Amino acid sequence: MAVPNQAVPTTVAGSVPAAFQVNDRLVELDLDPRESLLDVLRERLGMTGTKKGCDHGQCGACTVHIDGRRVVSCLTPAVQVRGTTVTTIEGVAGPDRELHPLQQAFIDNDALQCGYCTPGQIMSGLACIAEGHADTDDRAREYLSGNLCRCGAYEGIIAAVRGCSAQGTAEEVSG
Amino acid sequence: MTAIPPTLRTERVDARDKVTGAVRYGTDRVPPGLLHAALAVATIAKGRVTSTDTAAAEAVPGVRLVLTRAGEGELASAGFLLGGGYGFQSLQPLMDDRIAYRGQPIAIVVADTPVAATEAAALVTATYETEQVSLDLDAEGVEVVEQAATLPPMFADLVAGDAEGTLADCDVRVEGTYDLPVQHQNPMELIGCVAEWEGDDLVVHEGSQNSGAIRHGLAAQLGIDAERIQVISPYVGGGFGQKNSLQPGTALAAIAARRTGRPVKLVSTRMQVFHNASFRPASRHRVVIGADRDGTMRAAVHEVDQQTSRHDLYPGSYTEITARLYGIPNFRGHQRLVRTDVQTPGYMRAPYEHPAAFAFESTVDDLAHQLGLDPVAMRLANDSTADPITGQPFSSRHVTECLRRGAERFGWERRTHEPGSMRAADGTRIGWGVALGAYKGAAVPAVARITASSDGGLRVEVGGHEMGQGIRTAVARTVALDLGVPAADISVVVGDTRSVPQHLTAGSWGTAGALPAVGAALGELRKALGLAADGPADVAAAVAATGQANVEVEATYTAPGQPPEIVLDRLRRGLPAAGGPVYPGFTAFSFVAHFVEVRIEPVIGRIRVPRVVSVADCGRVASPVTAASQLRGGVVWGIGAALREASEVDPRYGGFLNADLAEYTIPVNADIGDIDVDFIDVPDPLLNDIGVKGLGEVSMVGVAGAIGNAIFHATGKRFRHLPIRLDDLLG
Numbered sequence: 001m002a003v004p005n006q007a008v009p010t011t012v013a014g015s016v017p018a019a020f021q022v023n024d025r026l027v028e029l030d031l032d033p034r035e036s037l038l039d040v041l042r043e044r045l046g047m048t049g050t051k052k053g054c055d056h057g058q059c060g061a062c063t064v065h066i067d068g069r070r071v072v073s074c075l076t077p078a079v080q081v082r083g084t085t086v087t088t089i090e091g092v093a094g095p096d097r098e099l100h101p102l103q104q105a106f107i108d109n110d111a112l113q114c115g116y117c118t119p120g121q122i123m124s125g126l127a128c129i130a131e132g133h134a135d136t137d138d139r140a141r142e143y144l145s146g147n148l149c150r151c152g153a154y155e156g157i158i159a160a161v162r163g164c165s166a167q168g169t170a171e172e173v174s175g
Numbered sequence: 176m177t178a179i180p181p182t183l184r185t186e187r188v189d190a191r192d193k194v195t196g197a198v199r200y201g202t203d204r205v206p207p208g209l210l211h212a213a214l215a216v217a218t219i220a221k222g223r224v225t226s227t228d229t230a231a232a233e234a235v236p237g238v239r240l241v242l243t244r245a246g247e248g249e250l251a252s253a254g255f256l257l258g259g260g261y262g263f264q265s266l267q268p269l270m271d272d273r274i275a276y277r278g279q280p281i282a283i284v285v286a287d288t289p290v291a292a293t294e295a296a297a298l299v300t301a302t303y304e305t306e307q308v309s310l311d312l313d314a315e316g317v318e319v320v321e322q323a324a325t326l327p328p329m330f331a332d333l334v335a336g337d338a339e340g341t342l343a344d345c346d347v348r349v350e351g352t353y354d355l356p357v358q359h360q361n362p363m364e365l366i367g368c369v370a371e372w373e374g375d376d377l378v379v380h381e382g383s384q385n386s387g388a389i390r391h392g393l394a395a396q397l398g399i400d401a402e403r404i405q406v407i408s409p410y411v412g413g414g415f416g417q418k419n420s421l422q423p424g425t426a427l428a429a430i431a432a433r434r435t436g437r438p439v440k441l442v443s444t445r446m447q448v449f450h451n452a453s454f455r456p457a458s459r460h461r462v463v464i465g466a467d468r469d470g471t472m473r474a475a476v477h478e479v480d481q482q483t484s485r486h487d488l489y490p491g492s493y494t495e496i497t498a499r500l501y502g503i504p505n506f507r508g509h510q511r512l513v514r515t516d517v518q519t520p521g522y523m524r525a526p527y528e529h530p531a532a533f534a535f536e537s538t539v540d541d542l543a544h545q546l547g548l549d550p551v552a553m554r555l556a557n558d559s560t561a562d563p564i565t566g567q568p569f570s571s572r573h574v575t576e577c578l579r580r581g582a583e584r585f586g587w588e589r590r591t592h593e594p595g596s597m598r599a600a601d602g603t604r605i606g607w608g609v610a611l612g613a614y615k616g617a618a619v620p621a622v623a624r625i626t627a628s629s630d631g632g633l634r635v636e637v638g639g640h641e642m643g644q645g646i647r648t649a650v651a652r653t654v655a656l657d658l659g660v661p662a663a664d665i666s667v668v669v670g671d672t673r674s675v676p677q678h679l680t681a682g683s684w685g686t687a688g689a690l691p692a693v694g695a696a697l698g699e700l701r702k703a704l705g706l707a708a709d710g711p712a713d714v715a716a717a718v719a720a721t722g723q724a725n726v727e728v729e730a731t732y733t734a735p736g737q738p739p740e741i742v743l744d745r746l747r748r749g750l751p752a753a754g755g756p757v758y759p760g761f762t763a764f765s766f767v768a769h770f771v772e773v774r775i776e777p778v779i780g781r782i783r784v785p786r787v788v789s790v791a792d793c794g795r796v797a798s799p800v801t802a803a804s805q806l807r808g809g810v811v812w813g814i815g816a817a818l819r820e821a822s823e824v825d826p827r828y829g830g831f832l833n834a835d836l837a838e839y840t841i842p843v844n845a846d847i848g849d850i851d852v853d854f855i856d857v858p859d860p861l862l863n864d865i866g867v868k869g870l871g872e873v874s875m876v877g878v879a880g881a882i883g884n885a886i887f888h889a890t891g892k893r894f895r896h897l898p899i900r901l902d903d904l905l906g
Contacts, residue, residue, distance in 0.1 A: 034290045043211070043289060048203035049196020051412070053363045054445045058836040061363055089196035103194040107186055110804045114643025115193030116363040116412030122194060138845075145843040148836060150363050150413050151643050152811025153804060154847040 018082045022047065023091030029078075037073040037081055038062045041088060049089040049119050053148070060147030063120040063127075064088050070127035072146075089119035092126070102126055102164045109163070111156030117149045125161040134165035185652040185662045187645060187801055189410070200412050201382040202367040202442050209369070210239055212431055212441040213292035214424065215282040215299035216450065217274045220829025221516045222305040224272045224281055231298035232284055237291035239435050241299065242427070243282045245269050249430060253392035255487045255519065256420040256679075261392025261749060263420045263453045264519030266486045269427060274303065275486055276518045277829035278450025283427045285439055308516040310824050312457055312480055318514040319480070322490060325512075330490045333498045335563045336505035341474035345465030349541045353462070353534035354896040356821035357482070357831070358455040359448070360523045361841060362642075364412020366452055367442035370428040377404045377429055382411040384419045384640045386670050387677035391749030392421035397429060401749070406677075408670035411642040416522030417452050418642075419681045424451070449834035453521030454822065456482035456489065460534035462497075470546050470553040474505035477535060483512045484519040493531040495756065496613040496876070499764055500535060502559025516829060522681060524812055528614050528876040533817075533897060536610035536880030540887060549592060550609050550884065551582050562762035570616065570763040570861035571868070573792040577768035577855065581609075584851060585770035585788040594891035602777035606889025609770050612876025615756035616763025616794075616859070616868045617684040618734035620742040622675040623692035625654070625700050626727045631715035633658070633665045635696075636674035638746070639689040644871050645801025646685050652798050653690055653865070657697045659711025675729075676746045683765065683869025684753055686797055688732065691863040695730035703728050735759060735862070755862075763862045765873040767791040769810070771881040775889050780904035784814050784882065785848040794859035794868035806852040806874040813878020815842040818898050 015030040022045065029044065038055070041047045041064070050073055053061035057075040064073045065087040073086075092100045102125055105111070112118045124147045128134045133143035140161050141154075149157065192198045215232075217224070229241040252267045254260015266273075268280040282299045286292040309316035323331045342348055368381035377399070383389055386406035394401035411418060424441050432439040443451065458481040465474040477498075481491040494508025525532075543550040558575050561568055582588070590607045591597055597605040621638040628634075635654055639646045647667045655662040668674050669689075678688065701708060703726050704717035718726050733739040734754035745752035756763050770788040775781070787810050796802045819840045823832040833839045858866025879897055886904075887893050894903055 032288065032290050034294075035288070039289050042203070043205060043209070046205045048199065048205065051200075051363070052202075052365060052442065054365075054836045056445065056835055056837070058445075059363060093195050097195075099191070099194065106194045107190040110187055110190070110800050112187070112190065112193055112643075113645070113801075113804055113808060114363070114411060114413040115189070115198055116200065116643075118193050119196045141845040141847075145845040148363065148841060148843060150361055150415070150841060151804075152808035152842065152847070154811065154842075154844045155807055155850055156804065157844065 016079050018079055020081045020083060021085040023087060031078050033077060033079050035078045037076040037078045040078040041073060047088055047090055051116055051119060053117065060124060061117050061120040063123040063147065065123060065127060070124055089122060092122060101167065102160060105160035105164050109156040109159040111153050111160045113151035113153055117147060121147050121149065121157055128161060129165045134161050137162060184800060185648060185655065185798060188648045188651045188662055198410050200364055200410050201380045201408060202369060202440055204369045204380045206371060206438045208437045210285050210287060210435055210437045210439050211289045211292045212283055212285045212428055212439050213296035214280040214447060215284065215296045216447065217277060217279045217281050219274055219303045219305045220277040220308040222274050222303050224274060225302045225304055227281060227299065227301045229282065229299055232295035235286065235291055235295040235298065237287035238284060238295045240285040240431055241282055241295065242431065243269065245430060248398065250426055251396050251398065253396045253421050256751065257490060258487060261388040261395065261421045263422065263521055264484065264487050268423050276516060278447065280423065280451060283431055285431045285435055308829055310515055310826060310829055312459055312482060312513050314515065320488060320512040320514065322510040322512055326488060326490050333494045333506065333508040333564050335498065338474045338476050338505045338507035341505040342463060342465040345473055346468045347542065347545060348463060348465045349538055349545060350463045351538050351541065351895050353460040353537065355458045355530040355533065356897060357457050357824060358523060358816065358820050359822050359839060360415040360417035361836065361839065362413025362415055362417060365443050365445065366418065366422050366448055368425050368428050369438060369440045370432040371438040372432055375403055379406045379425060381406065381408055381425060382418060383408045384411060384414040384642060384681055385679040386640065386672050387749035388679060389421050389425060390672045393426055393429060396426040406672045408640060411640055414642040415524045416526060416681060419522055419679055422452060445836060446834045449822065449831050451518060453519065455523035455526060456520035458530050460530065462534050462538040464538050464542055466542055468546065470543065470548045470556055472501055472503045472557050475503045476507050478509045480511045480513055482515050482520060484517050485514050487519040488512055489520050491527060493527040495615060496528050497531050497535040498564050499562060500611050500613055501557040502563060504563055506563055525614065525872040525875040528612065528872060529816060529879060532610065532612050532877045533879045533883060536877055537883050537893065537895065540884040541893065551578055551587055554578055554611060565757055565762055567760060567762045570761040571794060571857065571859040572766060573855040573857060574611065574766045577766055577790040577792055580853060581768040581770045581788050581790040584853065587770065594888050604775040604889040606773045606885035606887065608881045608885030608888055609768065610877035610880030610884055612767040612769065612873050613764045614683055614869055614873035614876055616765060616862050617682045617687065617753045617755040618862065619678045619684045619688035619753045620731065620733045620746045621678065621688040621692035622729065622731050623696040624675055624727060624729045625696045626725050627700060627704065627714050627718050628725050629715055629718040631664065633660065633714065634668065635665060635693060636668040637689045637693055638675055638678045639685050640670040640680035642680065644685060644805055645798050646689060648801050649686050649798040650689055650693055653693055654697065658714060660714065678746050679751050682753055683872045686867050687863060687869055690797060690865045690867055692730055692732035694865050695732055696728055699728035699730050761861045763859065763868060765791065765793045765868040765870065767873050767877060769877045769881040771885045773882060773885040773889055775904065780901055782818055782886065782899065788851045790853045791870060791874060792855040793870040793873065794862065795866035796854045796856045797865065797867050802854065802870055803852050805871055807850045809874025810850050810878050811842050811847055812875040814846060814882065816897060817879035817882035818900065821898055
C-alpha cells in the first residue's frame with residue numbers, strides 16, 4: 001500500500017490535443033491515446049447516456065455514430081475521432097426534447113425493460129435503417145444482433161425498427 | 176377499486192427517460208473530484224498469498240492508492256445473505272491472505288483515470304502457495320452435505336405419502352438423470368458503485384436489487400451506524416439475482432474513498448462479473464416417476480446434488496415446484512450440497528425452478544411417450560387442486576386453463592405425436608413440445624408512503640427496486656386507476672434508502688410486496704383527505720381543503736401469517752423476510768404453460784426456435800404492458816438456457832474459460848422468433864388484496880423443458896443435459 005507523494009497532473013505525458021463535435025457541442029480535450037471514446041464521453045464529458053456493458057466490443061451498449069456510421073465507442077480510441085462529429089443518444093431527440101420517431105416507437109412497442117442496452121439499440125437501429133438493412137424482419141434481426149439485450153426485449157426492438165423503417169424516418173440524425 | 180377499464184394501456188412510465196439516455200444508473204454518477212478504481216485478482220484457484228509486489232503499480236502516473244490488505248479494524252465480513260448476513264458470500268477479500276477461488280481480488284488500485292487504474296491493477300503481482308482444488312460435482316476432494324440435516328427446517332426434504340413404496344407398485348416407471356451447467360446472470364450493467372463521503376456520512380450509488388442490504392452490510396463492515404449510510408439505486412441495468420446482495424467491491428470502494436478523501440468509482444470488468452460475483456451453480460437431478468397405464472402419475476422422486484462453495488452453504492429449493500406441478504400424492508424430494516472451490520453461487524432467474532422443471536418435465540414427456548399419450552392431455556389429467564405436500568388448497572391455480580388456451584393458440588391439435596413425424600419440404604425436422612412451470616407465490620413486508628400535494632402531484636415511495644421488470648409502472652398504474660389520475664402525474668421512488676425501508680427485490684415478490692402496501696396507503700390517503708372509499712378523486716382540491724400544501728400518509732404490509740413485528744424489524748435491518756409459498760390455510764404458486772416449435776436444419780443440425788406460445792397464471796396482471804415484456808423476456812432466457820448458455824469451468828486453474836459476452840453466448844436478436852404471450856388474469860383471492868402473484872421468474876420456468884421435449888419430438892433423441900448444441904445432434 002502506498003500513496004504517491006505529490007499530486008498527479010490530470011493529463012499524462014504524451015497526451016494529444018483533440019477537437020471534435022459531440023452532438024451540437026464542440027469539444028476540445030487533451031487525450032491520453034489509450035482513452036476510449038466511451039470513457040471520454042462518460043467520465044470526462046459526463047455524457048452517460050452511452051453505456052459500458054463489456055468494454056470489449058461484444059455487447060453494443062456503447063454504440064454511437066461517427067459521421068453517421070455506427071461504431072462501438074469502447075473500442076474506438078478517442079483520439080481517432082478528431083475532426084469528426086460524434087452522435088450519441090443525447091443527440092437523438094429534437095431541440096425541444098421532441099422524441100425521434102424511433103425513440104417513440106421503442107416506447108410504443110415497449111422495446112426495453114431495464115433500459116441499459118436501449119441507447120445502443122436505438123443508435124444501432126437508426127444506423128440499421130439508414131444502411132437499408134431494416135427492410136425485412138430477418139435482415140433487421142441479423143443487423144441488430146451486435147446489440148445484446150439481456151432482458152430479452154428483442155421482439156419489441158424489431159417491431160420498433162421495422163415500423164420506423166417502413167415510415168422512412170431514420171435519416172435525420174444519421175448525417 | 177377502479178373507474179377506468181383495467182384494460183387501459185399504461186405505457187412504461189420511465190420509458191421516455193430510458194430512450195433518451197436520461198436515466199442515471201449507479202455508475203453514471205460523475206461527481207467532481209472523482210477517482211477511478213480497479214481490482215487486481217488472484218491467478219490461482221486456491222491457496223495463500225505469500226507476497227504482493229505493488230511497486231510497478233504505484234509508479235504509474237496518476238495512481239493514488241494501491242491497497243492489498245485492509246487495516247486493523249477497517250473492514251469486516253458482512254456475512255452471507257442466507258446465513259444471517261448481507262453479502263453474496265461471507266468471504267470478504269483483502270482481509271487476510273487466504274485465496275478461496277480464482278479471480279478473488281488481491282488489491283484495489285485507485286487512480287485519476289480509468290486508464291491509469293486499469294494499467295496499474297494489471298501491474299500488481301503476487302506469489303502464492305497453491306492447494307489442490309475441487310471444481311465440479313464429480314471432482315476429487317469435494318465435501319457432500321446433506322441439506323436437511325444441516326440447514327434450518329425451511330430447507331428440509333419435501334415428502335408426501337410413500338414415494339418409493341408406491342413406485343414399486345406402479346404399472347410404469349420412468350427415470351432420468353439430468354446435468355445442468357454453471358451459468359452466469361450477465362445483466363448488461365456491470366456490477367459497480369460510486370462511494371462518496373460527506374464528512375462521516377457515506378453515500379453509495381450502485382445498481383442493486385437490495386439497497387437495504389448494502390446499507391446495513393456496509394455498516395457492519397465499516398463499523399459505522401447504518402443511519403450514516405445512504406444507498407441510491409433508482410434504476411438497475413438488469414439484476415437477475417446477481418445484484419441481490421452486498422458485493423465485495425463496495426466496501427473496498429468506500430475505504431478507498433475515505434483514504435483518498437475523494438469520491439471513488441469502481442466498475443467491475445465483465446470477466447470479474449464472472450469470477451467475483453454469484454452464479455447459477457451446477458446441479459444434477461435424478462427424477463423417477465411412476466404411473467398407471469392411463470397416465471395417472473402416482474409417485475415421484477426428485478433428488479438433487481447442487482454445487483456450493485467451501486465457505487458458504489447456498490441451499491437448494493429445487494423440489495419445491497416439482498412437488499406441486501401435478502397432483503402426485505406420493506413424492507419425495509431430497510437435496511445435497513457439494514462444496515467446491517468457487518465463490519459462493521447464488522440466485523439466477525428461476526434459480527431452482529428452471530433446472531428442476533427441465534429435469535421433471537423431460538421425465539414427464541418420457542412417460543407420455545412411453546404410454547403413447549398426448550403430452551398435453553396427460554398433463555391435464557394430472558392437474559391438482561390441493562397442494563400434495565401440505566394438503567392445503569392452492570390460493571389459485573389455473574394450470575388447466577393455461578394448457579388449454581396455450582394449446583389452442585399454438586395449434587397443438589395439428590401435432591402428429593410420433594417422434595420425427597413432422598418435417599418441412601426441405602427436410603427440416605420439426606418438433607413441438609410442451610412443458611409446465613411454477614414458481615412460489617412469495618410475499619415480503621413493505622412500507623409505502625404517499626405524499627399528495629395541493630397542485631395535484633402524487634409522490635409514492637415504496638420498498639422495491641426497478642430492474643426493468645416494471646415495478647415503477649405497476650405502482651403508478653395502481654395509484655392512477657385507484658384515484659382516476661394519469662399515471663404520468665405520479666412520481667414513484669424506489670431503491671432509495673433515504674425514503675422508506677428497502678427489502679431485497681427478487682423471487683418475484685416485488686409487486687406482491689409493493690402493491691399491497693401501496694393499496695393500503697391509498698386507503699389511508701382517502702381517509703386523510705375525507706374521500707369516498709373508492710372512485711375517481713379530485714386530489715388537488717381535497718389537499719387544498721385541508722389548508723396544507725401536502726398531505727402525507729404511510730402504510731405497511733406484511734404477508735399472511737408472518738408476525739408483523741418480526742418481519743418489519745428484519746426489513747428495517749436490511750435482512751430478507753420473505754414469506755411463502757405455504758401460508759396459513761393455503762399454498763401460493765404462479766403457473767405457466769409453454770408451447771415451443773423447434774426446427775432442426777437438415778445438414779448441420781442447427782436448432783432454431785421460430786415460435787413460442789406461453790400462457791401464465793400470475794393472478795391479476797398489474798401492468799399489462801410490462802408484464803407481457805417480462806413473460807417474453809423469460810422465454811428468451813429459457814431459449815438461452817436450453818440452447819446456448821454454459822460457463823465452462825477451467826478444470827486446471829479454476830475459474831471460467833468463457834468469461835466474456837462473446838464466448839458466453841446469451842441469445843441475440845437473430846436467435847429469437849415469434850413469442851406469443853397471454854395471461855389468465857384472474858386475481859388471486861387469498862395472497863393479497865390486490866390479487867397479484869409473481870411473474871418474473873415463472874416466465875422462464877419450463878421453457879427449456881418444452882424445448883428439450885420439442886427436440887425429442889423432432890428427433891427421437893432425449894438429451895438429459897443443457898445446453899443442447901449442434902454437436903449433440905451430430906453425435
